[in-house]
Amino acid sequence: MISQQPDLVAKVTLRARLITTMVLLAGLALLTSGAIVAVLQHRAIHSGVDDQLMRTRDELRVLATEGIDPATGQSFAGPSELLHTFLARTVIGEAEGELAVVDGQVRWVASTDVPLRPENDEELVSHLMPMAAGSQILIDTVRTADRHYRVLVAPVQYPASTGALVHVYDLDLVEAELRRTMTLYAVVAVGTVLLLVLVAWISVGRLLRPIEELRKAAESIDERDLTSRVPVRGRDDLTALSSTINRMLDRVQRSVEGQRQLLDDVGHELRTPITVVRGHMELVDPDDPVDVRETRDLVIDEADRMGVLVNDMLMLAKATESDFVQPRWFDVATLTDQVLEKARALGDRAWRLERIASAEAFLDPGRMTQAWLQLAANAVKYSDAGSAITLGSALERGEVLLWVRDEGIGIEPDQLDVVRQRFGRSRVGAAHAQGAGLGLSIVESIMAAHGGRLDIESTVGVGSRFTLVLPLGPVEPAELEPTLKMESL
Incomplete structure (x- = not known):
């Protein structure tokens, strides 16, 4: 919890x-x-x-x-008559009020039906009187304890008297x-x-x-259960993330399963030479020089075999690393000539060149040479001295084909999948020659890293043809994912 x-x-x-x-x-x-x-x-x-x-x-x-009263047609005698007439003609809104100041006193006010009564606000009146006594028309804001006003003070001057119109807006009501x-x-x-x-x-x-x-999917995954996957629904960014996580889980599952299988195979394959060495060491007669020499030779032979086995397993482990192959554009004809020249040293066979491609391919020449020579070494191992071994290269449908054909013992049809497995050997091959059975696994790892494949055609008693097939140009990482085998230590 x-x-x-x-x-x-x-x-x-x-x-x-x-x-x-x-x-x-x-x-x-x-x-x-x-x-x-x-x-x-x-x-x-x-x-x-x-x-x-x-x-x-x-x-x-x-x-x-x-200066004329519109109602009587007579001239105004002073500011009092003028302001009285103006107040009587003015229509005032709910938030407005008016009054007239004559000679420093409030002389006229708006009709009683006007709700705003500025003459009743003594603080406002005391503030307006000095303004009304002046000669300038003023528009100003006046704040009192209770109200907030916007006022117009318009003085009216006659020779014998002065006055001013005061028009008031209650801003509190307006707002x-x-x-x-x-x-x-x-x-x-x-x-x-x-x-x-x-x-x-x-x-x-x-x-x-x-x-x-x-x-939850990440929490549910452990080494005992690698089958859980994230449900994929919709077509948004999170759906793409879920799909990516599922592909990652697929790779993790293949990797862990490959580790388990590899550990099982390593334990099985190393147990035999260790048992042989231990058995002979326990039975050796230290006083018998011949027995000591034979036991020493046997131990060295088994140690060499274990060394080859360990090197092959390390090679398979490196196959999952991103820099396992470092491809570049390389001439296929040059690669073919180089591999044929190196293959001649593998054994006494009639080495032949069938075809040679004239093109450049995007590949790692070192790894492809290693894979091709591994096929040539297998051909030597499972064929008789003096028999023909044919190498060739060709360009077909945008793919590069590199092959080795021998006249050896061949592979049974039901064993074609077996020989592709780690430590897998056909029944005929196991009886004919020793080996760990990792050669083709290494070849397939190299091909998978190139986005290619290994094709096998074989007839028992007639011979076999092993073909390396790889794309002519670069392959996107997404295209490599389904073919890569996650095999590591």
Whole structure:
């Protein structure tokens, strides 16, 4: 239970981190957009108020310039009549109020049906009186203990008297609709974030489910059970990851199974020479020089055989390394001539060259020489002295063919798969010559690393033909994967 705690915490933390990131981004976007809307609307409201105040100023200026009462056609005797007429003609909104100051006193106020009564706010009136006594038209913001106003003070001067129109906007009332709108926006935004949390929790859970399945599959795999695989569903990136993990598990399974088989085979193959050496060493007569010499020769022979066996196993182990082959463009005709020349030293045979390809192939000349000479050495081992062994190379359908044909003992049809296995030897071959049975395994490992294959044709008593088949050009790593045998120590 304790061992599972970090995994649970890690999983929840990942889910929480993803959801937190999503919520923070969404919240930041909503907050930013709300703030922008609020600022723009606030500016628009204040701009509208100022525009209305300036229209009021202009209307007063027109009436004062004409100096005639539209109702009577008589000229205004002073600011009191002018301001009274203007207040009577002005239509005032819910958030507006007006009053007229004449000779430092509030002389006229708006009709009683106007809800905003600036004359009742003593703090506002005391602030307006000095402004009304001046000669400049002013638009200003006035804050009192209870209210927030935007005011227009437009002085009117006559020779015998002075006055001023005061038009007031209650900004708290004007901005009330904006506050209600932004409050509603905040409620909707919070609801949106909560809904996002719910949707994100479900969606992220589904998104992380393949990762959880990957984790469970990884936990279920051990050396006793390598068959578990990750379910593959859909066609998204996680599906591709699941497929990649499954291919990796396939390689791991082949590798582990190859290790088991190799260890079993090594134990079996090394047990015999060790038993032989131990048996002869126990029975040797130290006082008999002949017996000592024969036992020494036998021990050296068995040690040499074990040395060859170990070297072959090391070669198979290296076959899984990425730098096992180092291919480059190489002339096939040159490779053919070099291998034929080296093969002549393998034994007293009638060495012949059947065909030679005139092309360049992408291969590791050292490894291909090793594989080709291994086939030639097998041909010498399982054929009679003086018999013909034919080498050749050709280019067919975009593939390079390198072959060895002998006139040896051949391989039984039911043994063709056996000879490809590690330590696998045909019945006829085991009776004819000694060997560990790793030669063809090494050849197939070299061919697999090149993206190629080994073809075998054989008739008992007639001979065999072993053909190395490899692509002419480079092979992508994905194309090598199905053919590579994961055999390692």
